[in-house]
Amino acid sequence: MNQLLWNPSSDGGAISAEEFSACAQSQCDPCTLCPAPQDAASCGCDCGCDHGCDHGCDHKMVCVCRPICPPKPHPPVTEDGCCCKQSFRAALQLLCSSRIADLVNFNAAAFLTDSYLAGTTQTTAPTTPSTTPSDNLNTPTGSFLRFSPCTCDLLDIDAQVNTPPAASAGITATQVSLCQLAAVVLQAAEGTAEGNLTAAEATTRNFRCLKQLLAQRLTPCNQRCGTCACNCDCEGCCCAAGVLGVLGDNNLSRRVTLAAGTLVVRNVTLLGTLGNVLVLANDTDQRIYFVCATQVQFLA
Secondary structure (H helix, E strand, O other): OOOEEOOOOOOOOOOOHHHHHHHHHOOOOOEEEOOOOOOHHHHOOOOOOOOOOOEEEOOOOEEEEOOOOOOOOOOOOOOOOOOOHHHHHHHHHHHHOHHHHOOEEEEEEEEEOOOOEEOOOEOOOOOOOOOOOEEOEOOOOEEEEEEOOOOOOEEEEEEEEEEOOOEEEEEEEEEEEHHHOOEEEEEEOOOOOEOOEOHHHHHHHHHHHHHHHHHHHOEOOOOOOOOOOOOOOOOOOOOHHHHHHHHHHOOOOOEEEEEEOOEEEEEEEEEEEEOOEEEEEEOOOOEEEEEEHHHEEEEO
16 A cells, blocks of 8 residues: 555545545555645645646545556647647657656757757767767757746747857847747756666666657657558648658658758657657767758758
């Protein structure tokens, strides 16, 4: 039976048999009593339910933890026109999961558009073998702070703006428009040595876990493997379907080389998609890329 942390309300009310049973049967630990009525955040309920389940305070003083369940599939993300705004919001909201957030360095981020790089600069062409995952970016130094409150179009960031390849634009961005983004780059959190693991090995473990958790929450690639997808809609200028089909449905290796805005990645791994956003992983630099499919200009 799960541990109960007693914290009676000011009116001295007692927990009911039904509430005790709900907590006792839960797979989440702990369940915390709190004064009613409050929400989960105000009562400090942190049951560790990180698989799409809800948890919150009912109106009888108890914060009820519901059993762990498999991740819920994401509802379809629709876009107006060619903008990836809604897809970016849905994809980046995956980072709100505490398990995923603990594996990401939010102070090592870069935000790329067609003309600018915020939080990084471009490098020269990589000299590594063509089979080695790589990109054209120096170490990300920007910060991804939060989704801007009271608007659906902006992210709050702290990043020096540069023009390619490495010229400062003379400003530090505090917000970025989701409609203008070609890609967001995030570095995996650095690990610390523990037991027989070195710090570098712990970082690699963090990145491996990060990839696995993201892949579990994304639309799988090759989900229509073996089917004919040749009935194309060739009207209009939105090309997300073609890019998603080539890189996802018909890509058995899941290896991706592309140019999108000011970003070039080579031989990285496609973890999956969410709406019109591709989620890619670079095992060499231990980076995650969120890339707008309609901003992809070249494939190789």
